[in-house]
Amino acid sequence: MMVYILKSLVKISFAWIVFSNISYADIIVDEKNLDSIKIKYFLDYELDNDLKKIIDKGITIQILETIIVKRKNKYFFDNVVFKKTKNIKIEYHPLIKKFYFFEENEKFSFAELNELVIFINKPRYLTIENPQDSKNKVLTITWEIDQKNLPKSLQLSLKKPNWMMIKSLRHNL
Amino acid sequence: MRYLLTSALVISLSLLVILIRSLSNSDFISSETFQLLLKINLAFVVLLFIFIALQVYRLFKEVKKEVTGSRLTLRLVISYSIMIIVPLMVLYFVSVNFLTKSIESWFNVRVESALESGLNIGQKTLDILRKDVELKSRSISYSLSNSEIKEFNPVLSDLTEKFDIYDAMIIDEESRIMAISSKDNIDIDSVLPDEQDLILANTGFHGKIDITQENIIFLKTFQPYISIDDKIQKKFYLIITQKIPESLSQAALSVESVFEDYQALTFSRNSLKVIYQITLSIILFLAILLSISLALYFSRRFTMPLSILSEATQSIAKGNFKKKIPDQGKDELGMLVRSFNTMTTKLESANKTLELNRQRIESSRNFLEGIINNMSSGIIVLDPKSNIRLANKLASRLLGFNLELLIGQRFNQILEHGVQFEEIVTLINKSKDSYKEKVLTLKFKRRILSIQLTEQGTGKNKNKIILIDDISEITAAQRNEAWSEVARRLAHEIKNPLTPIQLSAERIDHKFSKQLEKKDQTILSDITKTIVNQVDAIKKMVNEFTEYSRSPELTKSEINLVDLLYELVNLFQKEDLKIMISSRSKKINFSCDEIKIRQVFVNLINNAYEAKKEDNLCEIEIRLRKTKNAVILNFIDNGSGVNDDINIFEPYVTTKKTGTGLGLAVVKKIIDEHDGSITIKNNKISGANVEIHFSY
Structure with a gap:
């Protein structure tokens, strides 16, 4: 029972932080069977002005994509049944005036930042292997700036900036 | 307090050192650990502030209660604090100003424009190189368009060598490689164009700059051209990859990297200022609070001996000579404390002697009082001013009032208790001259008192001693x-x-x-x-x-007094006489001379009857009772009573016209012979009450 109360408190305290970024409609389950679940998701992301300025100045941004599937427990902490993290990098070279998007050894270059954003907002696909029992599961996909990999001077902030959280998607599987 | 302060000092200094060191380490300063350290420091400042606030509140309470030394402590704390806070504040503002200006100077406009210019130079250089490669590409493609396909390879090799091209490749529309020329081993996959490149190339020309993972800058051009093969026009693409010289490439990338760092630093400008200001503020607060703590500690330490000394003085003033102050070191205060302790030791010793003497005097006084109170004479001691100094109980009893209430007052005050004492007062007042002894006889309440006045002491300290003896019995x-x-x-x-x-x-x-x-x-x-x-x-x-006059020759036998009384009452059968006997017991035996006791009873009944008022019924009540050690008889009549001023039991003393005055004298004599006592007093309403007391 204590855990339940604790969990509720944690949920309440964190709800307001992520509430504005959570979207339920941007994840679509394409295919669902016992072996795997194929998911299509859209970030539907609009670049924050501050972040845009940072990228324009040639500062490399690393993004941490975290995909978590949790089985919900009413009176205990949720079980993590699937977790995957991915490092994504956005670079701008003012010398050659090119934007680069790195994802899992793949490199994409763009002449404009808007093109890069459009590329990010394209449908993205995810396959969850061995989902086991698919009842009471929640999929959460978060895109967050990896603060530890920001330039040290940008980490010098007593308050976490708004642009740190890019997007958080949530879907009941 | 000492341990708390030392701990606070050590912790705060450690935290400060870590905080200051972390400022010089960019890896550390940017980490969450730094923020945690900042928060711990802040928490410590708050805790220290609460601690000092409590101490100051306690000090103010002490000042309000006027605790010794508290005012001096407060003054010292304020003085120390001002001495420390003022220079610290000056130092703080100078440091903050210096730091702010230093940080601002990092972002000098000239530095930024220099970096931007460097970057522009790099961009322009790359543009020039790109245009050069474009021209070369156009020239090579023109030459190739006039060549047959089979000549592509030699022509391309010649031209690339001629134009100093790093890599060149010809592909057809299906992206099949038609010819390759390279100074190095060419990575075909990396050279092959993607769909987007071909689309752009189809507009006439497409060139781009790319940077590899190894920070090498390449210029790439995609030039379409038409060549005739077997009289058929075919479209080909000349792809040229030109490597920028490594020195130029590194220099350009270096400028870009510095520019990036500078921009990143620009973003953190305000954060840096805030963090340094916060750090400096924490240092300032810690320094101020620690200084106040130290001021409190040292002020208390300085005033403590004075407080202890003051408390000890008050304690000694209250009579506690055992109070000792712990040693306070070898300085002047320590010397003062040692002198104080020596003084208290001597005072304690003197007090003990005094107490011993007092106890001895008290004991002597009690002893003297015991003797005086148990003396057979009443004693009154007067000081030289004729104030009563001492009076024993017997003196009070003989004079009939409590003399102890008059102790310290003038002896003349006894006149308020009766004019009969006038003679004594006159005797005292007249005796101003030197004398050894004066005697006075005073008749008072049926008693004959002998008043003897003597002097004790010499000069002005002469005390007068009045000895009072009851000589009634002797007389x-x-x-x-x-x-x-x-x-x-x-x-x-x-x-x-x-x-x-x-x-x-x-x-x-x-x-x-x-x-x-x-x-x-x-x-x-x-x-x-x-x-x-x-x-x-x-x-x-x-x-x-x-x-x-007969001499006592008693023939004692055990008789029942109740029976004897009833027998006597039967003999007194008179109309105007009524005798009642009251006794709880019917048998009260007493060893006595029956004949003489019978005479006593007869005399008393006769005396009561003769004292009756004319024409009145004489009522006599005889009460008889026995106690543990006495037999008590009361003869109560309703007659005319007795005169208080005369002793009715003396021979030849009578108030009756016909009496010899020997009846009651004989009664008294018989009672005395039986070791008893007899008293007579008037009743409240009328008559007298004779009480006989036989002890056994």
């Missing part, structure tokens, strides 16, 4: 003895001739009455009767005197 005994002697002589001298007188008178009457006429016979008879009667009366009186 009575002397008087009894005298009366007994008188009685014996009377009995001896008078009683013997009485019988011949009586017989002679009767014989005269008998012999000469017949010889006389009747008238004379009557006269003779009356005369002889008178003689006989008077002789009887004299006999009776003589008998009483005889009885009074």
